[in-house]
Amino acid sequence: MTGAQPRALEVADKLAVLRAHLAAASAGAIRLRGVDWFAWLTAGGSNAVLHTTDGGVAEVLVTPEEACILTDEIEAERLRAEELPEGFTYHVEPWAEPELRERYVQNAAAGRSIMSDRPAAGEQPLPYALRQRRLVLGPDERERYRVLGREAAQAISEVLQRARPDWTEQQLAGAGAEALWRRGIHPALVLAAGERRLPAYRHPTPSHEPLGSRAMLVFCARRHGLYANLTRFVSFGAPAPLDEQRALMEVEATGLAAVQPGKSLSAVYHALDAAYKHADRENAIREHHQGGITGYKAREIVAGPSTATLLEEGMAFAFNPSFAGVKIEDTFLLGPDGLENLTFDPGWPAADVHGRKRPLWLEAQA
Template structure:
């Protein structure tokens, strides 16, 4: 996946992020910052992708930042591909033979010049990044928001395309496979694809697909990743009338979304949803599944709990997934100055307007 943004735009984004990291170095007195995870590498490279195996938390490169340099740490297998296709200007490279991993560690120690190494994936030697830096990562800049909008549109189109084509005789594996294919065709990594048919929908919140046939109903939940960002959405299909309860759920969700305002905490959203479930006589729903939270460079950066004091800020992305009795709803929103912008809105999907927001209904396909 190459990035459509011009090199100048990405280089400017990288420069601002490196300045933030060097500010952290100055405040902490550390010698270097070592970013290991795919999430942080994508963030600092303005959407570069170091992944090879989707199931791994780390990829083909790390990034080492000192007061004077920003270095891509990789090997001879990956170096040139990353340079040509993923990493924008602003970085130098330390490329070591793949079989001599100790050379990377020696290089990091030398670059830190005796100072501490801060990292997103600390071990018994390195120190963790400050929490303030992680919070700064969650406030997305203009270029990140533009990438997110494009991702959201494409992910929603992929899911809608697949559910319109689905048939009762399909298995859950076929539905999930078709969704993965539609995402890949748009340059999107299917980081998670959950699919459930009529029988399993009300039984499991995270219904990993099986060979069971869909039957009368089906639901797709996806975490779709491109340029390091995650678009999370859920859509449902009924071969006949939609189940009762979706109007009730939309009101629960609307109460939660109304609480998503700059200055409010994630805990405030949790408590709003909890109260809405109780009002709908569904108090058990809050216990049976988490409700989502802040998203961005992780499918869930922070999950909302009764005590999550993290404050919401303009520029954050959020995905909440309320549900009960096999009925679920989820989209990815950007919190802007004018309120919530639905990044995964599909204008071709059946919808209803609830408290001023266009929300997806079940697709009824007879």
Template sequence: MSAAVAPVREVAHKLALLRAALDQQDAGAIRLRGVDWFAWLTAGGSNAVLLALETGVAELLVTRAEACVLTDEIEAARLRAEEVPPGFSFHVAPWEQRAQGGALGDALGDDYVREAAANRPVLSDRPREGEAPLPPALRLHRLVLSAPEQERYRALGLAAAQAMTEAISQARPDWSELDLAAEGARALWRRGIEPALLLAAGERRLPLFRHPLPTSEAIGSRAMLVFCARRHGLYANLTRYVCFGPAPRQEQADLMAVEATGLAALKPGNSLSAAYHALAQAYRHVGREGAIREHHQGGITGYRAREIMATDASATELETGMAFAFNPGFEGIKIEDTFLLGQSGLENLTCDPAWPATEVQGRMRPLWLEAR
């Protein structure tokens, strides 16, 4: 299948799902505002300009007869040429309307949406006044990634892991945390990957904070770098460490044992909470019972860094095609990769063969890089 045909077929399948939801809910239109849903429906396109926002410079409006991009005249040409596959119409408003109205939806005018929906209910991923939320079944369907999505994810995961290796291998003890984060961002952008989140901490701050935004402080004898790396709307999540001296081998071994227990529970038919309870039991086994309360353990990933977080009450049933990013940890150390649940088990999407690793219960897991 050609590269041009593949997205069109993927989009057609997803439009059929949305239109089935319209019939089931007796609604007139579905309005998608989020960066996540825009990427999902357009087979990896992006409506993001300001990366800090969950919504972008365009929306998608789906009715039984049409799939339409709602945007302004600043963005329309670029979106047509670079982000949106064939088959979508465009409703383009003057940019002044957005400047006057503020929000994109206000700028484009609710009258257009109401007319397209034939005055029937409008469903939305981020509903505003008078709109209804998307049905839960549609949200759950997004978690099960199709074959083309999985291929995009594999390419992203490898590229993000290679960017991590490139960045952290250059670190030196006199680098600041900001230097390390900047090198990570550079390595990601060079590969066309958005650094949606970059955390970096050195020797002093590692044991103090679980979400250490980088500072001007020198990293010293060890450092952590964390990526939530986005491309085509999908997130590759991974954490790596570098040390200038011996690595904490016992802590690594204990943490890998905890993680292995949680990963072993990621099987079709299990609930997400089963993995959480497996992790809780593993923490107790290594004498770290309280660690599970110090930070979230991760969960299902995909078009959000965490689509659904694992908790003791997460009833979501696991299915083949879902992706996961768990990040169990102790004080000053954690472990994280992005995995795809395939027909033959878990596939590590963020594995760079060049990174030092050890086998844990049949799976290669990353060690700390011991720099010289």
């Protein structure tokens, strides 16, 4: 995490953005409930306790005069001490009296409308321009992302290098989650599949079955609100499907080449669609989504045939082209020199594909 002063400056810049939208809408307050928006505004703070929900144990209420953390007596001290930079005020209510929070919000809005990321009870959704603004990451966010991506890649490599064919999928997933937690990374999603289930399912939630001759491990790894998304494979004593890998890498390369500032996200989808057809895998694009823009969600926006979102420098991407039993995925940041692979591990076997290193399957002894 960046130091307290850079975080406070980042928060101040984002508050200025929110207040400009407040003024434009003549609204009284912006209320941010979600784990994603809370992390964005607080420069990486977390309001998550129960990790299976989008909402957290605290909110941020922004008015023209104040940026206030809304929470209860259970959470306030920990949030103040461990999660949040200076610059926020706090409204702390007893956990048994949530109505006090609602009264505070209404008073702060002074009768004007309230905008929210998760609108309820007459609140208005956030403006489209603000939602798009979140997709463009600032310098400190990019640096946090680089560290996260590097460590998530190290974690997945570490686990697959010691995996064995007699491990169950659940053992592999558990080892992956442990490797992430040990690095202070939340395993928001860990998928694992062995020899039998790998070609059958695109989203193989881990089972009790042994891995067998090959395995896939997938991470959506979250820290400071940002997601590093990546997929890796290992084969045990059997040859990896090199021809399939190469064909899929060509599909991916076509999609990645379309990621350019000023192009639409749908242009990437159509590039991938054409590449699948060229590879004689026309149906593959219908068998699984292709990923898209990432950041404060594992997928902020999924690429589709009519996704008009324009691509900009500072956006992050995680595409996941796949055939049955073969997939490729990393997290990239679009910068002035093109795409930067945030989840690249120089120690992992790789092939050069149109000037970009792409991961091969790790070949291990049975």
